[in-house]
Amino acid sequence: MSARAENLVKAFGGLVVAWIxxxxxxxGLAAYGVAHWPLLGSVQAHITADATIYLIWQAVAIYVLVGGTIVYCAIRFRARPGESGPPAYQRRYFGPFVIFWLVMSIAINLANTIYPGMVGLEQLWGIQLKTKHPLVVDVTAQQWKWTFSYPKQGITDVSKLVVPVGRTIDFVLRTKDVMHDFWVPAWGVKKDVIPNEIRHLYVTPTVLGSTKTNPMIRVQCSLICGNGHPMMRAPVEVLTKAAFKTWVSNNSF
Amino acid sequence: MATTDVQGRAAGGAGGGGQPFVWSMVLPMVRAGLFGFIGYFAAAWITAMVTHTVIVNPLPATLGYVFGLLGWLAGSGIWSGWIRRAFGGEEAPSLTGVERYFQFSSDPKATAVRYVIFNVAAFLFAGLAAMAIRIELLTPNSTSWWLSEVHYNMTFGIHGVVMLLAVAASVIVGGMGYYLLPIMLGARTVIYPRLLGLSWWLLPPAAVAVFLSPLIGGFQTGWWGYPPLAQNSGSGIVFYTLGAATLLASSVLGALNIIGTIVYMRAKGMSLGRVPMFVWGLFAAATILIVEAPATFTGTLMDLSDMILGSHFYTGPTGIPLAYDDQFWWLFHPEVYVFALPAFALWLEILPAAAQRPLFARNWAIAGLLGVSMVGAMLGVHHYFTAVSAERMPIFMTITETVSIPTGFVFLAALGTLWGGRLKLSSPVLLSLMAMMNFLIGGLTGIFNADVPADFQLHNTYWVVAHFHYTILGAVIFSWLAGLYWWFPKVTGRMVNEFWAKFHAWWFFVFFNMTFFPMFILGIEGMNRRVAVYLPYLHPLNEFVSISAFFLGAGFLIPAANLYFSWRSGKKASQNPWGSKSLEWHSPSPTPYIVFPEGSEVTVVGPNDNYADGAPEPFVWAPTTAGK
Incomplete structure (x- = not known):
């Protein structure tokens, strides 16, 4: 083995140590962040957060492997004082590296499309298909407030969103003016509300609470809709099934 | 003929010569401004009179803009420099001295220098808008002594439009690309030099209009201009749509030049395999503009039509607002590759010279650049997964994720070039490496938005804000500075101050990451985009972000001062200070008016990145024979 090749093998050994x-x-830092994840208050939130967290593990690993190599090369292969002229190593191509890179990047892409991409979507769609009798909540967005109606319960135009825990809700989204976006951060999904169209968003809340106990549980418009956009929020309360029944009987007519 | 003989001759007789700067040379710019001003107010006022309305209404503002633009162009010297001759008038004067920087000129080098000055000015004002945004966000509540929600919305709209279309779209393509494109290919000019000159003169009125939109009521939509909000939240949207359309038109004129020049103007022996990487990057970017700009351009004008002509493409009970989203993102997603591809190519241009190694896996790198421009054409829908029907999600998720494969080839080539090299860590190289590190974060966090389930939560939160600032500010603007420092000697004949260049590189890298990394966390914690007011639980992190942002913003004074003082009194540069083998370093610093001396032509006989000891010269010079 020539001296030059030996040096590059040694350099690669150093790189592997740097990677580890x-x-x-x-x-480790990512694990700390994941352990302090904000509230996941619905079945859907767990699906979307699973996707995000899986991608964080992966992104951190790729960042270290690729970015770490950039930093390592900048230090290890810097021009040291007294060195001048080109280095002896002048190869333009190294097949195994290129092929490994190509195979890996295609494999990671395929894998990501299947999980968390399609798997997550199938789970979300599955809930929608399996739910026979969702609680229907009509949501009307307008500049700059939300109103909620419960057609089957005979409750109309309330400004606070009250829902039972553990039951899948079909939010029927309409807007009176411009585009808005219905989002409860704790529920982990959002849907745009488009003029002249009706959209559905299925959510199954799993955690009791209200905007007062956790600000993640709030309706928040998440698509720029004019001057009042940041204030276009509505309070949310997730009740037990019994408490929800009481609320319905107190508010319907 | 050896290269050195030709260089000896290039110094004499080929320079710009002409007179030194006198203030009267600025006159055409003043005249252009005056004509533009008169054109605007005459047209707006007459329209307002005729339609019995006031001049801030949408229709007078539209006609004012159009005639203001025409007035500005008429005053810029286009009449004497171009149009007069078409009507049988005198030949255009040849401007070879300093005066060509201040009026319409067909010299691509002067055009490119004007691009740099314009980009710096636009970056300054749009950067101040960003500082205003961060002052507002220091506190969770509406800040009465600062911006109201209305002004806050106008501010981020202006920040977005100007930073994207007047800065990012032309910093590398305009300031460096138009300067280097002909020189790197061995041509003396671009294929349509006057169109290229025109492309610059379209920029200032468009940017000024966007900045002044609050004077006629501003716009509330951010840089998206989504209907129907666009049509019911202020006349300023007129300046937004017209400004964006004008800036796009300017980009397309440049793109025509890039593609035409590459196809028709390459020197003898400059086969596609030998075209420099930076030019490949420009080509990939220009392809995107040519193919995708028209649909988006039309969408912008249809949005305007709904505003001023009473059409109902996107508004009213029969309008289809989502059609606008489709048209808008058709170009404006790939537009980010128009910013980024030249930056990728710039790294691959600089690194071989810095490491004294040939570019690794060159064909894969070219495939990467072209692959991004092709795959990038098909994935705009990932900007509104939350708005589209379920059937459209899998295909656009898959294509969006696929774009990481060709992007990866750029990193593959860069890593392979660094490996085993002898890297001189000069300031441009340092900035390029930092840009690569930042882009890596920007690219990897993009996968989250491509993945539909993750995107359902992260869409339109600060996660997205962090993601695209990593790609555009962290990668494109870092690369812009790298390019400015690398080619500074070619343009000014002087070197930048290396200490201050490295100092602010580290300053940026630290404060950039401190500003934008916490935004990922803010996004996960439920902070949505485009809000002047947020909930108190998000306050501590926002305070940290704002203070970091002020340090980051203030840091931009360092390169501004460094570039100015280095231009005035920097160390004189040699012809080839970086030891690069690319063609632009074969003419003196600064580049003379006629880049390659008369009577000789370059022939390319080998790759321009062969740095091995005793490698043959890639270029030889032969007496011109064509046309004799």
Whole structure:
């Protein structure tokens, strides 16, 4: 083995050590972040957060492997004082590296499309298909407020969203003026509300609470809709099934 | 003929010569401004009179803009420099001295320098808008002594439009691309030099209109201009749609030049395999503009038509607002590749010279650039997964994720070039490496938005804000500075101050990451985009972001001062200070008016990145024979 090749093999050994150290530190930090994840208040929130968290593990690993190599090369292969002229290593191509890179990037892409992409979508769609009798809530967006109606319960035009825990809700989204977006951060999904169209969003709340106990449980417009956009919120309360029944009987007519 | 002989001759007789700067040379710019002003107010006022309305209404503002633009162009020297001759008038004067920087000129180098000045000015004002945004967000409540919600919305709209279309779209393509494109290909000019000159003169009125939109009522839509909000929230949307359309038109004129020049103006022996990487990047970007700009351009004008002509494409009970989203993102997603591809190519241009190694896996890198421009044409829908029907999600998710494969080839080539090299870490190289690190974060976080389930939660939150600032500010603007420093000697004949260049590179890298990384966390914690008011639980992190942003913003004074003082009194540059083998370094610094001396032509005989000891010269010079 020539001296030059030996040096590059040694350099690669150093890179592997750098990778291991970098992966340990970065994935550790990511684990800390994931452990402090905000409230996941619905079945759907768990599906979308699973996707996000899986992609975080993956992104951190790729960042360390690729970015770490950039940093390592900049240090290891810098021009040291007294060195001048081109280095001896002048190869334009190294087949195994290129093929490995190509195979890996295609494989990761395919894998990501299947999980968390299609798997997550199938789960979300599955809930929608399986739900025979959802609680229907009509949501009307307008500049800059939300109103909610419960057609089957005979409750119309309330400004607070009250829902039972553990039951799938079919939010029927309409707007009176411009585009809006219906989003409860704790429920982990959002849907645009488009003029002249009707959209559905299925959510199954799993955590009791209200906007007062956790600000993640709030309706928030999430598509720019004019001056009042940031204030276009509505309070939310997730009740037990019994408490929801009481609320319905107190508010219907 | 050896290269050195030709260089000896290039110095004499080929320079710009002409007179030194005198203030009267600025006159055409003043005249253009005056004509534009008169055109605007005459047209707006007459329209208002005729239609019995006031001049801030949408229709007078539209006609005012059109005639203001025409007045500005008429005053810029286009009449004497171009049009007069078409009507049988005198030949255009040849401007070879300083005066060509201040009026319409067909010299691509002067046009490119004007691009840099314009980009710096636009970046300054749009950057100040960003600072205003961060002051507002220091506190969760509406800040009465600062911006109201209305002004806040106008501010981020202006920040977005100007940063994207007047800065990012032309910093590398305009300021560096138009300067280097002919030189790198061995041509003396671009294929349509006057169209290229025109492309610059379209920019200032458009940017000024966007900045002044609050004077006629501003716009509330952000840089998207989504109907029907666009039509019911202020006349300023007129300046937004017309400004965006004008800036797009300017980009398309440049793109025509790039593609035409590459196809028709390459020197003898400059086969496609030997075209420099930076030019490949420009080509990939220009392809996107040519193919995708028309649909988006039309959408912008249809949006305007709904505003001023009473049409109902997107508004009213029969309008289809989502059709606008389709048209808008048709170009404006790939537009981010128009910003990024030249930056990728710039890294691959700089790194071989810095590491004294040939570019690794060159064909894969070219495939990567072209692959991004092709795949990138088909994925705009990922900007509104929350609005489209379920059937459209899998295909656009898949295509969006696929774009990471060709993007990866750029990193593959860069890593392979660094490996085993002898890297001189000059300031442009440092900035390029930092841009790569930032882009890596920007690209990897994009996968979350491509993945539909994750996007349902992260869409329109600060996650997205962080993601695209990593790609555009973190990668494109870092690369812009890298390019400015790398080619500064070619343009000014002087070197930038290396200490201050490296100092602010680190300053940026630290404060950039401190500003934007916490925004990922803000997004996960439920902070949505485009809000002047947010809930108190998000306050501590926002305060941290704002203070970091002020340091980041203030830091931009360092390169501004460094570029100015280096231009005035920097160290004189040699012809080829970086030891690059690319063609632009074969003419003196600064580049003379006629880049390659008369009477000789370059022939390319080998790859321009062969840095091995004793490698043959890639270029030889032969006496011109064509046309004799």
């Amino acid at each position: 150290v970098g992966l340990g530190i970065s994935e």
